[in-house]
Amino acid sequence: MTKHDFLATTIHLLAPQGWEDYELLDSGKGKTLERFGKHILIRPEPQAVWEKTLKPEVWDKADAMMVEEKAEYGASWRFLKPIEKSWEMSYKNLRFQAQLANSRHIGVFPEMASNWDWMENRIRKAAKPFKVLNLFGYSGLATLACAEAGAEVTHVDASKHAITWANYNYKLSGLEKQPVRWIAEDALKFAEREMRRGSKYQGIVLDPPKFGRGTSGEVWDFFKKIPELMRACRGLLGNDADFMVITAYAIRASALLIEQAVVEVMGERGKTETGELVTVDKSAGHVISHAMYTRWSKD
Ligand SMILES: C[S@@+](CC[C@H](N)C(=O)[O-])C[C@H]1O[C@@H](n2cnc3c(N)ncnc32)[C@H](O)[C@@H]1O
Structure with a gap:
């Protein structure tokens, strides 16, 4: 690998623009x-x-x-x-259910909308059959955004509750005509099996948590498993690959961590953009950072 000047990386702050709800x-x-x-x-x-x-x-x-x-x-x-x-809530044409349960997460991460718009634009611009893999898909909003733009989506999450919720949101958004495969499985195990089968995707979106469990109790530990997952994602992106978007919440590291993990597998091919997903308060303009992100795209 040629030496990459990671210190020269510009860290972007991305705030979502399209919310009414x-x-x-x-x-x-x-x-x-x-x-x-x-x-x-x-x-x-x-x-x-x-x-x-x-x-x-x-x-x-x-x-x-x-x-x-x-x-x-x-x-x-x-x-x-x-x-x-x-x-019920909506984002542009997407409809989904917010829930107050025993979690700080209520089914939507508003700052993620910046990535939904970016993926939608890329899928529409490609104007060709487009397969997207969504790993750790949660309530499915990235899946809905990609499906709405015309992609065929494979949505993977270890939690049956999350899959049911995402499927409910898919129907609520009236997207049943768009093909989505719902897979309740450990994300890494599924990605590695897909790679062995020779499956290819044009886009991959992944939001790996810090810790998690697969359906058979497989332990997901971000720092230990991210290299394997990145290798599998690389294997799943075909020659006509268009994008990969990775976000990481609650990780004590610089955003450069995921930039480097992506460059490790993609090499100097295409381009990357790295930074933080933020929201801005309307009262004083204070910026709150929620996650780090790296987006790889072919151009
Ligand atoms: C979207 S991720 C990360 C959530 C959030 N962005 C955060 O603050 O970390 C959470 C999702 O990952 C799923 N998950 C956790 N471990 C998993 C694993 N090993 N394989 C597949 N999905 C997993 C959970 O069921 C949940 O729906």
């Missing part, structure tokens, strides 16, 4: 005030070290507040108003 209304004092469709939620956010900008009366309008964070994304909610625990 989501707003980061305010942040401060270790919390965020966010609107998810018709509901306003307060969640802890250690990055919000500044003062709140909006008055207490506005914060008092929240419907629910996350009161306790537990290990591995667990959480409990205090309901401040009588609200249903699941409700």
Whole structure:
């Protein structure tokens, strides 16, 4: 491999532009005030070290507040108003269900919308049959965005609950005519088997968590398994590969970690863009970083 000048990498800050159903209304004092469709939620956010900008009366309008964070994304909610625990939201033509359960995650990571738009544009621009593999697909919004743009998507997640939820969102979005394969399996095991079968994809999107479990208890540990997964992804991208998008949440590392992991397998072919997925509060313009990302594209 020729020596790559990683120090010269520009770190981009990507904030989603297309939301009507989501707003980061305010942040401060270790919390965020966010609107998810018709509901306003307060969640802890250690990055919000500044003062709140909006008055207490506005914060008092929240419907629910996350009161306790537990290990591995667990959480409990205090309901401040009588609200249903699941409700519908939309992003452009995509419709999906948000849920308040025993988790800080409610079924949508708003900052991811920057990647959905980017993938949609690439798929539409390619104007040819396009297969996308979505690993660790969760509630399926990346799958829906790619399917809506015309791709044939393989959606993989170890959790049957997540697969059911993603499938529900797919139907809610009226995308049943777009072919999606739903696979409940360990992401690495599936990717390696697909590679042995000689399957090829034009696009891969993956959001590997820090820790996770496959369907048969396989341990997913980001730092230990990412090289194997990257090698499998490389093997699954055909000669006509168009993109790979990787995001990483809750990882203590520079965004350059995933840039380097991608360059390791893709070499100097195509180009990469690396940075952080952020949201910006409407009240004072404070930026909150949620994940690191690297996007590889053929051009
Ligand atoms: C989207 S990822 C990461 C979530 C989030 N972006 C975060 O903060 O880490 C979470 C998804 O990965 C799935 N998952 C965890 N371990 C897995 C594994 N070994 N194979 C496939 N899916 C897995 C979970 O079921 C969940 O739906």
